[in-house]
Amino acid sequence: MIDIFKNFYRGKRVLVTGHTGFKGSWFSIWLHELGAEVVGVGLEPYSEKDNFVLSGIGKKIKADIRSDIRDEVKMKEIFAHYQPEIVFHLAAQPLVRLSYEIPVETYQTNVMGTINIMEAIRATESVKVGVMITTDKCYDNKEQMRGYKEDDPFGGYDPYSSSKGACEIAIQSWRRSFFNPEDYGKKHHVSLASVRAGNVIGGGDWAKDRIIPDCIRALEAGKPIDIRSPKAVRPWEHVLEPLSGYMLLAQKMWEHPTEYCEGWNFGPEADAVSTVWEIATKLVQCFGKGELKDVSAPNALHEAKLLMLDISKAKTRLGWKPRLDALQTIDLVADWYKKYQNQEVYSLCIEEIDKFLTV
Ligand SMILES: NC(=O)c1ccc[n+]([C@@H]2O[C@H](COP(=O)([O-])OP(=O)(O)OC[C@H]3O[C@@H](n4cnc5c(N)ncnc54)[C@H](O)[C@@H]3O)[C@@H](O)[C@H]2O)c1
Numbered sequence: 001m002i003d004i005f006k007n008f009y010r011g012k013r014v015l016v017t018g019h020t021g022f023k024g025s026w027f028s029i030w031l032h033e034l035g036a037e038v039v040g041v042g043l044e045p046y047s048e049k050d051n052f053v054l055s056g057i058g059k060k061i062k063a064d065i066r067s068d069i070r071d072e073v074k075m076k077e078i079f080a081h082y083q084p085e086i087v088f089h090l091a092a093q094p095l096v097r098l099s100y101e102i103p104v105e106t107y108q109t110n111v112m113g114t115i116n117i118m119e120a121i122r123a124t125e126s127v128k129v130g131v132m133i134t135t136d137k138c139y140d141n142k143e144q145m146r147g148y149k150e151d152d153p154f155g156g157y158d159p160y161s162s163s164k165g166a167c168e169i170a171i172q173s174w175r176r177s178f179f180n181p182e183d184y185g186k187k188h189h190v191s192l193a194s195v196r197a198g199n200v201i202g203g204g205d206w207a208k209d210r211i212i213p214d215c216i217r218a219l220e221a222g223k224p225i226d227i228r229s230p231k232a233v234r235p236w237e238h239v240l241e242p243l244s245g246y247m248l249l250a251q252k253m254w255e256h257p258t259e260y261c262e263g264w265n266f267g268p269e270a271d272a273v274s275t276v277w278e279i280a281t282k283l284v285q286c287f288g289k290g291e292l293k294d295v296s297a298p299n300a301l302h303e304a305k306l307l308m309l310d311i312s313k314a315k316t317r318l319g320w321k322p323r324l325d326a327l328q329t330i331d332l333v334a335d336w337y338k339k340y341q342n343q344e345v346y347s348l349c350i351e352e353i354d355k356f357l358t359v
Pocket of ligand 1: 017018019020021022023024041042043044045067068069070089090091092093094109113133134135136196197198199200201207
């Protein structure tokens with residue numbers, strides 16, 4: 001595999017929370033291929049069809065740990081045992097609609113879980129870099145036409161979005177109080193950043209109430225695809241786009257610990273921002289079959305209608321930019337779901353990472 005990080009991850013001890021999930025499984029595969037010693041901490045995968053299960057990545061990495069991030073003591077024990085150097089914190093309850101059903105658990109996992117991980121970082125001398133994954137939904141959504149910038153106010157209407165806004169405030173506080181760049185080398189040696197991706201799509205996601213998994217389930221069952229919010233506008237991006245940004249950022253933080261410990265957006269270019277209906281239409285075209293059905297209801301749960309990210313900071317200061325345009329993105333997403341039943345999934349993921357890196 002091409003190593004765009006020039007051997008940086010080879011031999012590094014990297015702890016990934018949420019490695020059993022959609023983004024975490026891709027992340028673990030990519031880091032493992034780059035030669036990192038990956039320790040994963042997460043709950044059981046949701047289904048036998050998850051990318052984590054089908055790829056078998058759990059058996060390849062250094063440690064595949066099932067543990068709850070709400071358990072602060074356990075987190076500190078894991079960190080003390082494995083002595084990670086870089087931490088990527090992805091574990092979360094990431095679904096807006098589910099957060100209306102389990103708001104307390106959403107807050108416990110997302111907010112206290114994040115604080116527990118920061119406390120484990122604080123207690124573990126080996127950690128040099130912490131990248132905390134929040135979301136584009138952490139911003140106070142004003143349904144505005146411009147993309148959110150990193151210094152826009154945090155907020156959130158539903159429990160998921162607001163829990164991630166609260167995470168951002170906690171991360172900012174921990175950075176000011178315990179990992180302050182001004183005290184680097186004197187009181188601590190940790191560089192801590194937070195990262196906000198758009199609506200991430202890719203193979204192996206089967207989450208409930210997400211558009212791509214909803215489409216694939218309907219296609220596989222030969223049923224029409226129900227579209228709840230056809231007009232909602234989202235910043236769609238392939239899962240490998242933000243992951244490449246997280247890795248590049250961590251490398252920069254390692255090399256310049258006080259220069260990059262901030263918030264960063266890793267969204268798509270403006271032309272990949274489109275409606276739910278448009279993205280589902282493109283997927284159906286890629287499969288050459290399927291029918292969309294508008295099932296929007298006037299009294300549905302509140303979900304943001306318009307959401308975009310401004311990515312000029314990551315472009316200018318990190319030299320990061322999305323690699324795929326809207327069509328290449330959806331093609332690559334469809335590729336996984338067309339092939340996963342007939343091809344060994346680990347090699348399929350490697351093939352897709354290679355494709356992503358060579359467009
Ligand atoms: N998928 C997206 O579109 C998107 C967009 C922006 C941000 N994010 C963020 O990226 C991260 C990963 O999202 P995803 O789509 O891969 O979600 P996912 O649901 O597929 O994975 C979540 C992971 O977190 C773990 N987890 C959940 N609760 C836990 C707990 N209490 N203790 C330990 N582990 C726990 C799960 O086991 C799983 O490994 C989340 O923080 C999410 O908020 C996702």
